[in-house]
Amino acid sequence: MGLIILRCVFILVAAGLGVSFLQLGVVQQDSTALAWGVFFGLILLALGVIVADVSVRRKRLDTITAVYFGMLVGLFMTYILGLAMVPLLNDALRIPVQSVLGLVVCYTCISLLMQTRNDFRFLIPYVEFAREVKGLKPCILDTSVVIDGRIADVVETQVFDGQLIMPKFVIGELQAVADSPDRLRRGRGRRGLDILNRLRNNEDIELVIHDHDLPEYAGLSVDLKLVALAKHLQGKLITNDYNLNKVARLQGVIVINLNDLANALKPVFLPGEQIEVRVVKAGEEQGQGVAYLEDGTMVVIEGGRDKINQIVSVAVTSVLQTSAGRMVFGKVENQR
Numbered sequence: 001m002g003l004i005i006l007r008c009v010f011i012l013v014a015a016g017l018g019v020s021f022l023q024l025g026v027v028q029q030d031s032t033a034l035a036w037g038v039f040f041g042l043i044l045l046a047l048g049v050i051v052a053d054v055s056v057r058r059k060r061l062d063t064i065t066a067v068y069f070g071m072l073v074g075l076f077m078t079y080i081l082g083l084a085m086v087p088l089l090n091d092a093l094r095i096p097v098q099s100v101l102g103l104v105v106c107y108t109c110i111s112l113l114m115q116t117r118n119d120f121r122f123l124i125p126y127v128e129f130a131r132e133v134k135g136l137k138p139c140i141l142d143t144s145v146v147i148d149g150r151i152a153d154v155v156e157t158q159v160f161d162g163q164l165i166m167p168k169f170v171i172g173e174l175q176a177v178a179d180s181p182d183r184l185r186r187g188r189g190r191r192g193l194d195i196l197n198r199l200r201n202n203e204d205i206e207l208v209i210h211d212h213d214l215p216e217y218a219g220l221s222v223d224l225k226l227v228a229l230a231k232h233l234q235g236k237l238i239t240n241d242y243n244l245n246k247v248a249r250l251q252g253v254i255v256i257n258l259n260d261l262a263n264a265l266k267p268v269f270l271p272g273e274q275i276e277v278r279v280v281k282a283g284e285e286q287g288q289g290v291a292y293l294e295d296g297t298m299v300v301i302e303g304g305r306d307k308i309n310q311i312v313s314v315a316v317t318s319v320l321q322t323s324a325g326r327m328v329f330g331k332v333e334n335q336r
Contacts, residue, residue: 003111006107006110006111007050010046010049010050010103010107011043011046011047011050013046013103014042014043014045014046014103015039015042015043017042017096017099017100017103018038018039018040018041018042018043019039020099042100045100045104046103049104049107049108053107053108053111069109069113070106070109070110070111070112070113071106071109071110073109074102074105074106074107074108074109074110075102075106077105077109078098078101078102078105078106081101081105082094082098082101082102085097085098085101136161136162136163137162137233137234137235137236137254138162138163138164138165138208138233138235138236139160139162139163139164139165139235139236139237139238139256140165140167140210140226140229140230140233140235140236140237140238141164141165141166141167141170141238142170142226142237142238142239142240142241142244143170143173143174143177143192143222144239144240144241144244145238145239145240145258146166146170146174146192146195146196147174147177147188147189147191147192147195148240148258149191149192149195150258150262151195151199151238151258152195152198152199154258154261155199155202155205156202156204156205158204162206162235163206163207163208164199164205164206164207164208165208165210165229165233165235166196166199166207166208166209166210167210167211167225167226167229168209168210168211169222169225170222170226171196171209173222174189174192174193174196175189175193176189177189177192178190178192178193210229223241223243223244223247224247226239226244226248227244227247227248227251227253230248230253230254231251231252231253235254236253236254236255236256237253237254237255237256238255238256238258239255239256239257239258240257240258240259245257262295263321263326265295266293266295266297266326267293267295267297268319269316269319269328270316271316271317271318272315272316273315273316274313274314274315274316274333275293275299275313275314275316275328275330276311276312276313276314277291277292277293277299277301277311277312277314278291278309278310278311278312279291279301279304279307279308279309279310279312280292280308280309281308282305282308283300283301283304283305286305287302287303287304287305288300288301288302288303288304288305289301289303289304289305289306289307289308289332290304291304291312291314293328297326297327297328298327298328299314299327299328299329299330300327300328300329300330301314301330301331301332302317302329302330302331302332303331303332304332307332312332312333313332313333314330314331314332314333315330315331315333316328316329316330317329317330317331
C-alpha cells in the first residue's frame with residue numbers, strides 16, 4: 001500500500017512539474033502541441049520510472065526510514081548532479097532540468113530503500129557496525145527442515161512469532177535437489193519448494209527471502225553459510241540436520257531441532273497407566289504385538305501377538321527414550 005501511494009504521488013508531482021514549466025515560460029505559450037507534449041512527456045517519464053522499479057522485485061525496508069534516508073540521499077545527489085550540469089545549461093533550462101532530475105533521483109532512492117530489507121551492516125574501512133537485535137529473534141530455515149515439511153504445520157500453529165528467514169542460497173540448493181536426475185531426490189526437492197510456497201502464501205506468516213551475500217560467505221558450504229547468517233542476524237536456526245545442529249551450537253547459535261521438538265511434545269506415560277491401541281503386527285519376541293500411537297510412537301505389547309487387528313487395553317510397564325524416538329512397553333490387560 002505504501003508503494004502504491006508513493007507511485008501515485010510521484011505521478012501527480014510529475015504532472016505538477018509540467019504545469020510549472022508552462023508557467024515559467026519554458027515552453028512557448030502559443031505552442032499548444034509542444035506544451036501538451038511536455039506535460040504528457042513528464043507523466044510518461046514518471047510511468048517509465050515506475051515500470052522500471054516494479055521490474056526489480058523483492059526489495060523492502062521500513063517505510064518511514066526509507067522515506068527519510070531516500071529523500072536525503074536523493075536531494076544530495078540532485079544537488080551534486082546539478083552543480084555538474086551548470087556549465088551545460090542556460091538559466092532558462094537549469095531549474096526545470098534540476099527539478100526533473102530531483103524528482104527521478106528522490107523517487108528511485110526512496111523506492112529502493114522501501115523495498116530493501118535485512119541489510120543491517122554499514123561498512124567503513126576496518127570498522128563494522130552491526131544491528132543489535134532486540135525482542136523476537138528471526139528464525140532461519142535450513143534445507144532439511146523445509147524438505148521435511150512439518151515446519152509448515154508447526155508455523156501455522158503460531159508457535160513462532162518472529163520472522164522466518166529463507167536464505168537465497170538455501171532456495172538454490174532446493175532447486176538443485178528438485179532438478180536432480182534421481183527420482184527420489186527430485187521428489188524431495190519439489191516437496192520442499194511446495195512447502196516454501198505454502199509458507200509464502202500464508203498471510204499470517206512473515207517469510208522474508210534473504211538475498212544479501214555477506215563477505216564471509218565466500219568459499220563456505222551451505223551449512224557454514226547458515227551458521228554465519230544466524231550469527232549475523234542474531235537469530236535462531238531451525239534444522240533437522242544432526243551435524244549442523246552440533247556445529248551451530250559450538251558457535252553459540254541457538255538451534256531449534258524439529259525432531260527434538262516432536263519428541264518433547266509426545267505424551268508422557270508412567271508405569272501402570274492404561275492406553276487403548278490397535279495391534280497392527282507381531283513383534284520380534286515370542287508373544288509380542290506391536291501398535292502405534294497417533295504421533296507414531298511404537299508400543300510393544302507383551303501377549304499381544306494373538307490380538308492383531310483388535311483394540312486392546314494395555315498397561316504401561318516402561319518407557320524407553322532412544323535417539324530414534326520413544327518406545328512404550330506394556331502388557332495386555334483386557335480385550336474390547
